[in-house]
Each structure stands twice: as C-alpha cells, then as structure tokens.
Amino acid sequence: MIILQCVLTYVFMERHWQLVTTRLSTALTQDIAAIVELHRSYPGRANDDILARIAQDRLKIDMEFLPKGELPPALPKPFFSIVDGALSNEIKRQIGKPFWLDTVGRSSFIEIRIKLEDSILRIVALRNAAYASNSHIFLLWMIGTSFVLIVAAIAFLRNQIKPILSLAGAAEAFGKGRDLDFRPRGAREVRQAGYAFIEMKRRIERAFEQRTAMLNGVSHDLRTILTRFKFSLALISKTDETLDLQKDVLEMQHMLEAYLAFARGDAGESTAKVDMEEFLEDLRLDAERAGCDVQISFSGDPIVAVRPNAFKRCLANLISNAQNHGKRIWIEAVRDLRFLTIHIDDDGPGIPVDRREDVFKPFVRLDEARNQDEGGTGLGLAIALDVARSHGGDISLSDSKAGGLRATVRVPV
Template identity: 45%
Template sequence: MRLLPPALWGRFIKRRLPTSLWGRSLLIIVLPVLLMQVAVTWAFFDAHWQTVTARLSDGLAGDIAWAAASYGDNPTPQNMAVIAERAERSMQLSIAFQEGDVLPRDQRRGLLGVVDRTLDSALAARLDQPYWFDTTRYPAYIDVQVQTPTGVMRVIAPRERAVATQAHIFVIWLTLATILLMSVAILFIRNQVRAIERLADAAQAFGRGESPRFKPHGAREVRSAALAFIDMRQRIQRYIEQRTALLASVSHDLRTPLTRLRLELALAEPTKRTAAMQRDLDEMEHMIDEYLAFARGEAGEAAEAVDVPGLLRGLAADVVRRGAEAEVVAPQDLELTARPMALKRALANLADNAAAHGTRVRLSARRLASGDVEIAVEDDGPGIPEPLREEAFRPFSRLDESRNQNRKGVGLGLAIARDVARGHGGEILLDDSDLGGLRAALRIPG
C-alpha cells in the first residue's frame, strides 16, 4: 500500500479537525488529558499490576507445587487429608483428591488473557506434572487441577491469591478525576468562547443595520476587542448620522429649484420643447432619487414582518403599468422579517430592470431548506453574460453591450439591491432564467 506524502497527510488531517474555536479549544484540552490517562494507565498496568500479578501467581504456583510434591512423597488418603488441612489453614487453599480422574480437555481462557498467561507461566515453572486451570468459571476463585499417577488433585484458590484484584479501583479514581478536571476545563472554555460568539453576533447585527445592546465579557483580550468594536460602532453611527443629515440638506436644496422649474413648465404653453424639458426634469429627479437612495440606504428603518406575496403582487402591478406581462409565484402564507421600505426598493429596482429589458417578468418566492427566503425576479430579455455579472453590481455600471443600453437611470439599481440584501445579512445571485433572460435571486435569512 502506498503511503501518502506528508503534505497530503497534513491536508487530510486538517480537513478533519474542528473548524470552530470551541471545537479546537476542546480538542486542545481533551486530547492531552486522554493521552495522559492512557499513558498513565498503560504504565500502571505494565510496571505495577502485571508485576504484582506475576508475583502472586508465582506464590500460588509454589503452594500448589508443595502440595503436589508432598502427596507424591506419600500418596495415601491420610497424607492427603493432612495436606488439605494445612493448605486450608495456612494458605487459604481448598484441596480435594479425585482418584482415577484425568484432566479436562477443554481450555477456558479469559477475554484479555493476561491472568491466564501469567498463571500458566508460573505453573509451568513450578510443576513437573501435567496441569489444567480455569480462571473464568468462578468469579472469586481459580480452579487448578494437577495430574498424579493415581488421579487428579484439585485445588480451589481465592482469586486474590493469583491476581491483583484492586487494580480497577485505581483506574476508576483516575477516570473520575479526569472527568472532573475535563468538566471544569470545558466549562471555562465554553465561557470564553461564548464571549467571542457574543462579539461576533453583535458585529453581524450591526452589519444588518441593528443596534443591539452589547456588554463586553470574557478574558482581557476579548474585552479589549469588544471595547474596540463598541468604539468603532459609535464612530460609524456618528458618521451615518452626519451623512444622513447632509443628504437631507442636499435633497432639500436640489428639490427646491427642481420644483420651481416644474412649476414654470406647468405655467408655460405646452410645446414639444416644454415636453422635452419635462422629460429631462423627470429623469433628473429620478437620478437624484437613485443617488440619495444609494448613499442613504434604509439602515434607520425598523425591521418588521413583511407579507411577501402581497409585496410581489404590488410590484407585478407596477410591471404591468410599464407595459410588460407579469406573473407571481409564491406561497400565500410566506412572511419575512425585514425592513419593508428597503426590501421594496431593492425588489422594485430588480423589477424595473426586468420590465425595461423584457416583455415577460416572473416574480417568485420560496423558503429554502436552510430557512432563508429567496425572492427571484426573472425576465425574457437579453440577460447578462456570466463574466459581466459581478461588474453589473458596481455603482454607475450600465453594461451597455449586454443589456441593450440602460437608457434610464445611472446604473445604481443592482448596487442598491445588493446593498439592501447584504444589509439584511443576505445576498443577490444572478443566473440564467428559463424564460430566456436574467434571473436575479435575493436571499435573506428568514
């Protein structure tokens, strides 16, 4: 069998290691403790238990050899009675002679075989006669039988005469101590990891436009990172507030002259020139709305339950007013927790793009197996080539060649939609539609 190169072994092991901080910290604590317990247990059995068991087995084998030799010197019932009485009183051995019997042929051995091998070695070194023993039939005793010319001498010995029976107590105490220490370590690690998880949750919530209450916890380094995050959040919030105030002022300043121009055009005589100027004003107002929407966003809006089918039906009506066919495919009971105005603006941009470049538009929604809600807008237009799809999300990108020249707007529709999706913790994916055009799927955690 060919061995993998060290680099492949490294990648193989790395793929199977835990990826979370909790899993890796647990592995750092648990693995050394388990290895230490195995090493200590192995050393104990190798250096202590087997040595004691070998000495006990050797002592038992010596007592049995004495009994067999004493009976061989005077093979009479009277001598056997004396040997049995002495063995019972001094050696805790129960000896009985079975005249005319032979040794059993079947061999019964324990699962591990350590006791059997040790006792067999001791009996072989001490006895010249054939023998047989069984360490499994009686839990507290060992049965040893020795063949003599006239029969079988059977010896029943307490198990502690041949085996160090208290070794398991050491293993139990070692295991209990290990479990206790590991439990304390796991609880400590869990508390430290939970502090980092809270910091990550707070960062994700802030990225979605929420402002959860967050208090630093955990070790000094984690608290330092949490305090740095709080300072950063406050600076960003101040920047957002300042930008919002500036945009509100700019919006007011720009809309005032636009309103005066619109009023003057309304009072002027209708001509082709005034109609063209009216269209220019409409386009300018639309451009200003897109600029402000992209720069301002909807971060200050509170999240609430949104009726997805109702929202899609409203968008479908807008698509029909623009001259395209529209269909809605969505479960009637589908709801989504989101910022309603921001979500509507993102989907309206997608629907407007679809209606501008196609004659059929499909608005669909479903709940994925992951729990996310996917809202898709499809059209039968020219679509967007795959190499240009990421570029389509760039602000002010028009993709003239791929979308028959974006005649209206400034190329912020997809950028605003992606900003809204990511502000909800989701994403927008572009793909080919079975209608023949583009499929824009907005996925938001449900």
C-alpha cells in the same frame, strides 16, 4: 483528558495490576511447590492428611491427592486474563510438571491439577490468592472521576461558549442591519472582544450618520438651485429652447435623486416585519399600472424582517429593469427556515453571461444591454445589489425559462 486517562489506565494495567498479580501468583505457586516437595519427601496417607490440614489452616488451600491417571483436556484460554498467564508461567518455572488449570470455571476459586509420579494433586485456592481482585475499584474510581470531570468541563465550556455565540449572533444581526441588544459577558478576553465589537458598531453607525447628514445638506443645496432654475424657466416665455432646458432640469433632478439614493443606501432605516405577499402584491400593482403583465406566486411563511423602504427599492429596481426590456414578468418567492428567495423572470432579450457582473457596477451601461434605459443613470441594479447585501444576502443573474433574464434575490430571514 481522555488521552490522559487512557495512558493512566494502560500504565496501571501493565505495571501495577500485572505486577501485583504476578507476585501473588508466584507466592501461590511457591506454596504448591512446597506441598509437592513435602509429598515427595514424606510419602504416606497419614502424612498427606497432615499436609492437607496444614494447607487448609495455614495457606487457605484445599488439596487432595487423586488416583493416578490423565489430566482433563485443556480448557480454552480466556481472551483477557492476567492470572491465567501468570500462574501458567510460574507453575512451569517452579514445578515443571504437567498441569491443568481452570481460572474461569468458578468465579471465586482457582483449580489446579498437577500430575505427579504416583497421583494427581488437586488444588483449589481462592481467586484473590493469585489475583489483585480489588484493582477494579481503582478503575471504577478512575472512570467515575473522569465522568465527573468531563461533565464539569462540558458545563464550564458551555458557559464560556455562550458569550462567544452571543457575540457571533450580534455580529451577524448587525451585518443584516438588525439591532440586537448585546451585553459582553464571560471571560475577560471574550468581554474585551465584545466591547471592541460595540465600539466598532458605534463608529460605523456614526460614520453612516455623518454621511447621511452630509448628503442631506448637499441634496438640500442642490435642490434649492434646481428649484431656482425651474422658477426662472417658468417665468420665461415658452419656446423650444426653454422646453429643452426644462427637460434637462428634470433629468438633472432625477439623476440627483438616483445618485443620492445610491450614496445614502438604507442607512437610518430600522428593520421591521412585513407581509411579503402583500409587499409583492403592491409591487405588482405598480408594475401593472405602468402597463406590464406581472404574475406572482409565494410559498412559505410570508412574515419576513427587512428594511421595508430599502427592500422595496431593491425589488422595484429589478422589476423596473425587467419591465423596460420585457412584456411579461413572473415573480416567484419562496420562504424556508433560513432564506427568502425571490426569482424575477422576464421574456426580454437577456444579458450575455460574460457581462452579467458588469451591470451591477455603478454608472456602467452595456452597449447593447437591457439596462440602457433612456434617461436612466445606470444605478438601478447597483442600488438593488447594495440593498440586498446590506440585508446579508445577494443577487444573482441567470437565464430565465421564459427566454429572458432571471434575477434572484436571496436574503437570510
């Protein structure tokens, strides 16, 4: 629209305005040329007076003959004046005598002086006699209508963009595991996209529900079998073999719980606002009861919306991993306007840079890695990463200032 207005303005200025001004300047110059010719053909003071009266009455031009002399110094050319250029060209073409022109001295008039053989002809004419003075009205209308159209277009676009932003917000909230009341509105195409998103959301939730139901059934059946094993072993007299079998059954139970926790993820849990300072304090107490020294620092607003149980499992797995390979743990949490960032540092041996991505893979253990905990399943860090990503965040590993490993959890708030 702006480009169109610029093109129209250029065409108007170059074609219409300049053409009209040139024609008016031509007509005014023709009148002046006629006065010069009549003065030359009918000299005399009486004839000059008659000529001045006719010019005033019929042509609306004030004229007088000044004594013979030199023309005033030329005035600086205005930066942008169509009438100045048009009049100068026409006087040179039609009259061909030395002249002096002032188109800016008095806003409503134009003064022209032409050097004749016996005198200087001074002409004062109305500016609109040589200039399309009402053209600015067209420009004002053009600017005014453009402004109104731009305001209307902005209002229309805002109404069209709002449903798109609402859809984007719903998609982002769903990606973070939050439930947002979303109703498609706006243009037909935007509504279609909104309904498609709702249908996709329902299918994903249905798939989660089916997977959760299946896992619950599997876990129930497997727990039943393990319970039978426990009862059977309890009825058998205690020997070294039965004690080893009981340990194997307990290990199988722990492995089963870990596998199901990883496969189930945090499906079905709702988002809730928690006090992250108290949240971390509970984790600190759990770690200290296990015999580890933990220090915590927190800055920012402590109220954060997360899935409490899943997020606790994420941080507990990271703290447990640090606890297994270090004696001291430092937890630093920072909440800003966009993210919650939690650093978990330890003084353990650390992990080589080229193997840090591998520890997040399910069932992966490094030969000399810190996550090779005895009796573990190799799923602790994988579960932690899965929970962080389900909150729209991520986990990264780096070197700790304490000499061990730093695990950084960063989730949007």
